[in-house]
Amino acid sequence: MSKRLYIYNTLTRKKEAFDPINPPFVGLYACGPTVYGDAHLGHARQAITFDVLYRYLLFLDYKVRYVRNITDVGHLEDDADEGEDKILVKARLESLEPMEVVQHYMNRYHLNMASLNVLPPSIEPRASGHIIEQQELIVKIMEAGYAYEVNGSVYFDVNAYHEKHPYGQLSGRKIEDLLSNTRALDGQSEKRSPLDFALWKKADPAHIMRWPSRWSEGYPGWHLECSAMSTKYLGMQFDIHGGGMDLLFPHHECEIAQNVAGYGKPSVRYWMHNNMITINGQKMGRSLGNFITLDELFAGDHTRCWNRLMVP
Numbered sequence: 001m002s003k004r005l006y007i008y009n010t011l012t013r014k015k016e017a018f019d020p021i022n023p024p025f026v027g028l029y030a031c032g033p034t035v036y037g038d039a040h041l042g043h044a045r046q047a048i049t050f051d052v053l054y055r056y057l058l059f060l061d062y063k064v065r066y067v068r069n070i071t072d073v074g075h076l077e078d079d080a081d082e083g084e085d086k087i088l089v090k091a092r093l094e095s096l097e098p099m100e101v102v103q104h105y106m107n108r109y110h111l112n113m114a115s116l117n118v119l120p121p122s123i124e125p126r127a128s129g130h131i132i133e134q135q136e137l138i139v140k141i142m143e144a145g146y147a148y149e150v151n152g153s154v155y156f157d158v159n160a161y162h163e164k165h166p167y168g169q170l171s172g173r174k175i176e177d178l179l180s181n182t183r184a185l186d187g188q189s190e191k192r193s194p195l196d197f198a199l200w201k202k203a204d205p206a207h208i209m210r211w212p213s214r215w216s217e218g219y220p221g222w223h224l225e226c227s228a229m230s231t232k233y234l235g236m237q238f239d240i241h242g243g244g245m246d247l248l249f250p251h252h253e254c255e256i257a258q259n260v261a262g263y264g265k266p267s268v269r270y271w272m273h274n275n276m277i278t279i280n281g282q283k284m285g286r287s288l289g290n291f292i293t294l295d296e297l298f299a300g301d302h303t304r305c306w307n308r309l310m311v312p
């Protein structure tokens, strides 16, 4: 193969020649959208970044399995363990079933991706379709001694993990800095440390997206789905994991910890991150309200879009 691919690997902070684990096969996983609103330019940037990579790998004659998930449960409002599920909030606002919200925005996401000429992935797994796999991973992590149960919820024990494995390697964060930058637990918290994160959350009575488990009726933590689904479809070790820079911490750091804790080894050879689209120096994000949807973009009234965003 005369042409080579070089990847900037976030884990080593170096540009490295790409050598797949099992050539000619390549496993590629990218974190997909949480489907509770229309896709915006930030989603387009990520999708196009990994579409270019996918197409180039195909051009190099690799046999690529490209997995891009759909998050349809477990992504809470603060991107950690607090607040309500983003999809449930939207469902209540619009008087819809949560799965109606998911289907609606997933269909629109697919239409937007087709308009951008982004190729569909080989497999598009949904978190709600992999509850069993996520529960199995929790059991493995608990058996290894890196998770604990409190009142029907299960949390990953970051300090226990960090005693044996480095936590923070991917994002370059130090555990002492993380601790000093985190609010102390208020005595109400079920967690042993503010750095711990939920693997399983017991559902409140009003929470409708819930599944039975040995711990409680509840739902999985957001980070867990990507560990469980990437392992299911790409194996315990695979080549490339991608996502936006905003997912580097905590999402991807937690993914690594879950895989090492559950399966005994890190899963990913090359971590790749695309940068963010910014507006006035701030990340474009749905929760920040400073976004242009792809539908607005395709409708063509660009001046109105930019004016809305650029006015201080």
Ligand SMILES: [Zn+2]
Residues within 6 Å of the ligand: 030, 031, 032, 226, 251
């Ligand atoms: Zn993910």
